[in-house]
Amino acid sequence: MSETVQREEGAQRGEALVEVSNLKTYYEDGGLLSNEPVKAVDDVSLSIDRGETLGLVGESGCGKTTLGRTLVQLETATDGEVLFDGTDVTRLSGDDLKNWRRNAQIVFQDPQSSLNDRMTVGEIVREPLDVHDWKEPRDRRQRVRELLETVGLREEHYYRYPHQFSGGQRQRVGIARALALEPEFVVLDEPVSALDVSVQAKILNLLEDLQNEFGLTYLFIAHDLSVVRHICDRVAVMYLGNIMEVGPTEELFEEPANPYTHALLSAIPEPNPDTDKDRITLRGTPPSPRDPPAGCPFSTRCPAKIRPEKYRDADDELWERIEVFQEILRERQRADRSLSERARSLLGMETRFSDIEEINEEVFGDV
Numbered sequence: 001m002s003e004t005v006q007r008e009e010g011a012q013r014g015e016a017l018v019e020v021s022n023l024k025t026y027y028e029d030g031g032l033l034s035n036e037p038v039k040a041v042d043d044v045s046l047s048i049d050r051g052e053t054l055g056l057v058g059e060s061g062c063g064k065t066t067l068g069r070t071l072v073q074l075e076t077a078t079d080g081e082v083l084f085d086g087t088d089v090t091r092l093s094g095d096d097l098k099n100w101r102r103n104a105q106i107v108f109q110d111p112q113s114s115l116n117d118r119m120t121v122g123e124i125v126r127e128p129l130d131v132h133d134w135k136e137p138r139d140r141r142q143r144v145r146e147l148l149e150t151v152g153l154r155e156e157h158y159y160r161y162p163h164q165f166s167g168g169q170r171q172r173v174g175i176a177r178a179l180a181l182e183p184e185f186v187v188l189d190e191p192v193s194a195l196d197v198s199v200q201a202k203i204l205n206l207l208e209d210l211q212n213e214f215g216l217t218y219l220f221i222a223h224d225l226s227v228v229r230h231i232c233d234r235v236a237v238m239y240l241g242n243i244m245e246v247g248p249t250e251e252l253f254e255e256p257a258n259p260y261t262h263a264l265l266s267a268i269p270e271p272n273p274d275t276d277k278d279r280i281t282l283r284g285t286p287p288s289p290r291d292p293p294a295g296c297p298f299s300t301r302c303p304a305k306i307r308p309e310k311y312r313d314a315d316d317e318l319w320e321r322i323e324v325f326q327e328i329l330r331e332r333q334r335a336d337r338s339l340s341e342r343a344r345s346l347l348g349m350e351t352r353f354s355d356i357e358e359i360n361e362e363v364f365g366d367v
């Protein structure tokens with residue numbers, strides 16, 4: 001596994017609420033042609049301080065949602081621990097797990113699909129109170145009315161249905177529901193990505209106000225790096241199930257230490273077109289999470305990779321071709337041929353796989 005760049009120098013860190021050690025969440029679905037599990041979260045260690053907002057960024061499919069869902073125990077960890085206030089919640093079950101769930105909630109990305117359209121807004125927000133048998137039914141209705149006001153809705157919205165609301169209002173309902181049981185920790189899984197830009201700012205302000213009012217601790221999952229820069233105290237950068245770098249937001253944005261963070265940040269559009277900015281274009285796509293590379297997960301695409309001794313003097317173009325060639329071989333070794341390709345080869349028919357001479361000619365033909 002890779003070594004996460006930890007940058008805490010000079011920063012005043014508070015008391016940890018969530019401490020994650022060597023966490024792995026694998027999906028054992030196997031797939032039709034591979035027995036390897038999907039290593040969605042692969043040996044992650046990080047901590048989140050009480051009252052802070054930790055941002056979690058990375059390309060689509062790198063494991064952000066799986067990590068967030070594992071922290072609130074909506075996914076079962078394959079290995080490792082998640083200490084919440086000192087208790088390893090991956091080991092809880094039955095009533096202990098149910099009681100703990102009050103402390104950790106999640107707000108989902110898409111308020112269009114995450115709310116049950118057959119329930120009234122009041123019922124949706126009240127559901128967690130009912131499940132946990134919170135006080136008397138009359139108290140629950142009163143609590144829901146207060147929560148609706150807290151998130152900027154009105155009491156009379158209690159008997160309306162989600163489809164009668166705008167995207168921003170629906171997300172407010174999702175937030176009210178998440179807050180119903182007074183959690184300490186909330187995973188915000190891309191909470192504004194599905195909303196219009198004008199509505200995004202209002203929801204972000206609401207989340208900040210709620211954090212101040214109730215002392216909430218957030219894991220803020222996002223792909224919009226400008227939003228992350230605005231709202232997060234620290235940021236963790238994820239790639240292929242691993243955390244590549246964690247650090248205070250401004251330090252990480254100003255001076256990324258890991259080459260992957262560098263590449264990710266270089267893709268942010270520059271508001272001033274005159275500013276000279278080196279954009280790093282990464283070659284290829286991330287490797288399969290079923291078969292990640294040994295060592296640093298970014299090694300197959302890293303622009304800062306140190307060349308082996310015998311290639312030190314090779315010119316840049318040749319070195320790049322060698323890397324492409326290696327990647328093709330790696331992919332070829334990994335790719336299990338599809339059933340139709342196997343059938344074609346058994347029948348003596350041509351398959352789509354070109355042989356090594358053809359690849360050699362294609363990659364090195366003109367150098």
Ligand SMILES: Nc1ncnc2c1ncn2[C@@H]1O[C@H](COP(=O)(O)OP(=O)(O)OP(=O)(O)O)[C@@H](O)[C@H]1O
Nearest residue numbers: 027029038040059060061062063064065066067289
């Ligand atoms: N239930 C599942 N079963 C099998 N594989 C899954 C499951 N959920 C996610 N995955 C796989 O796990 C990997 C991580 O997915 P995840 O949704 O956590 O990434 P992400 O970074 O949140 O992506 P996005 O930004 O697109 O939401 C992906 O390869 C995905 O296909």
